[in-house]
């Protein structure tokens with residue numbers, strides 16, 4: 112905890128020996144979000160630090176700092192360094208994944224370019240997955256554990272594009288992909304408590320990841336083996352090649368990445384990044400919708416109108432502006448953590464903001480995203496859930512005679528701005544956000560047109576779960592679903 116170069120940065124919580132007490136409180140008592148909010152109120156445009164076990168975490172706020180933070184290159188502010196410290200990726204998943212993130216390029220490039228082409232599969236899988244997983248044969252109410260049900264739907268829909276049919280409906284494959292992420296987080300955090308020098312030793316005892324990797328090798332391995340064999344035999348563009356994420360990965364994979372083992376790890380890692388993030392976000396959206404029943408009708412009307420105009424296409428989903436605004440508002444208020452964009456300063460010259468604030472090499476740092484989202488200086492009634500906030504902002508841009516201009520995009524779900532950080536911003540902004548947005552909007556349009564929903568306890572939004580510095584929608588909460596008598600779409 113002694114790091115004199117950080118002396119200029121104020122401490123929130125205890126300092127000295129008692130800083131361990133603060134660090135333990137953050138881990139075990141759920142006090143992290145309140146501590147960060149307290150720091151933010153004291154230093155809204157600046158930075159402060161809180162104690163974590165064994166190091167300080169410098170928390171930065173204000174759009175100007177955020178912009179400079181997001182633009183900093185990897186060799187100065189390292190995304191990988193941040194993740195490695197919390198999840199020990201190189202030990203838990205493997206060195207190749209930690210050192211080479213080419214799958215992010217495939218996600219940002221090929222997956223995004225193929226959204227239109229993937230749409231029919233996504234739509235079909237949304238329908239089939241909700242049918243199978245909610246399992247509502249008639250129009251009676253059924254009470255469902257929401258996060259589990261939604262995770263099961265998201266796993267199927269995402270994997271329709273990642274690995275295609277029939278594997279995207281294979282229960283062993285799906286359960287394993289969901290479990291892999293949980294294994295990584297749990298074992299990564301255990302290993303992360305130990306100093307780097309003994310992590311390889313500790314990781315031998317934290318073996319669950321080996322189990323999920325070997326299961327994935329059994330179920331997904333043969334599919335990848337066949338694709339590699341076809342590419343070797345018939346060339347990269349063989350006739351009948353499926354248009355899915357495995358094929359796109361193979362187009363980008365070179366050298367040691369073209370082995371079954373390493374490609375299986377890439378698909379697992381993509382699932383890791385995609386499944387729980389999307390499921391938690393959609394569960395939050397369901398909680399927000401069920402406690403605001405007045406939103407059902409406008410959403411139904413919008414979905415029915417745009418589909419009537421041009422049937423179901425990716426473009427139809429783009430035109431659902433109310434649903435887009437609602438989901439963006441859910442994301443704004445229900446961040447996955449009080450902080451975002453964890454980084455490690457890896458340049459030996461440290462990192463200096465333009466106003467002179469300095470972070471030395473080795474510092475862990477992040478943004479007070481949640482507090483910024485709730486800050487009334489960035490938006491009116493910031494603490495209030497306003498489903499149509501971004502519809503109005505889009506209309507205001509149109510009225511300002513800038514239709515289709517850059518500003519229009521700034522209020523859409525996919526866009527990142529320095530005061531709206533659910534996807535991060537800058538160099539590492541989520542590359543899967545275009546896919547996630549299409550998936551989430553299609554799912555929500557499907558839910559509102561096919562079901563009625565109600566909270567298990569009338570009017571009550573379940574409280575979030577807080578674990579250290581992460582928050583999730585309530586994992587145990589249940590929601591009542593009923594098939595609409597006459598589904599319109």
Ligand code: HEM
Pocket residue numbers: 190212214215218381384385386388389392451452453532533534535536538539540541542543544546547
């Ligand atoms: C609602 C769903 C999602 C949310 C809220 C979300 C959020 C984020 C955030 C906050 C980051 C980190 C930004 C940073 O630290 O600067 C990130 C990174 C990432 N996300 Fe997402 N994500 C979602 C869905 C997805 C999906 C569907 C995929 C894959 C198809 C994906 C792939 C990734 C990858 C690979 C990275 C690392 C980027 C890099 O290496 O630079 N995400 N995401």
